[in-house]
Amino acid sequence: MKTELVNIKNLKEFAKNIYDNLGGRNILLLRGNLGSGKTTFVRNFCEILDIENQVSSPSFLILNTYIDNNKKEYHHFDFYRVEDELELDYIGFHDIIENSTDLIFIEWPDKFLNIIKKYNHRTINIYFNFIEDNINVREVQIS
Template sequence: MEITFSLDEIGNVAELIVAAQPNKILLFNGEMGAGKTTFIKQLCKTLGVTAATSSPSFSLVNEYETSDNQVVYHFDFYRLKNETEALDMGVDDYLYSGNWCFIEWAENIANLIPETHSTITIEALPDGKRFLKLN
């Protein structure tokens, strides 16, 4: 699935992604500032998270609950020094929990990512729109 959208269309795009039934392990690729965190926040809202969401840049993971009691984990591994740090925080328990796992900077834990996952790549376009590709 490939979609070009403006920020005022982000809610509709998140609904399309959820309707596509991607794997619950979702890797987010894109340059710094491409809109990965913004899109993850919208996905959380679309899934029914009512709590405030934020980037887990320093905590590495934030946990949210949806209105129908699903759990969503949002990871940001940008500041991770090595995969051992992820193992020390129990990343395997999260990744194999069956819950939603939204992962930014997954390349920093490439050897730990389950084989079955989906990937969303987001690119900021010169006109301010975003190009999103779901694999």
């Protein structure tokens, strides 16, 4: 399914739709070039949940954890700077995946896709693409 997001309001509606339909123990694999909107999607998702921690690109941290008003935890990984799978052990990746009951977001998942797939969680792929010359327009594709 392809959707065109012409502005951030559209992105928020897209995030709301994901929340309504795909909440639960699913892993969202967020793909797309640098600056295509992966982190912005997570930020908008968290705004829907009234999560107050600041959502930033976890590129330097590898992992951000957000907690909503019902104490549900949402984990947000960014593997862009991860070089070695040992780093995943250090940040508790395996425990988090094993024990997670809520959505997990992963930017740049392809580096460690084999590890992610070992856990039989449902994975949903979301691709973010630049289209047109307008810097605010994105195309998202879910599969």
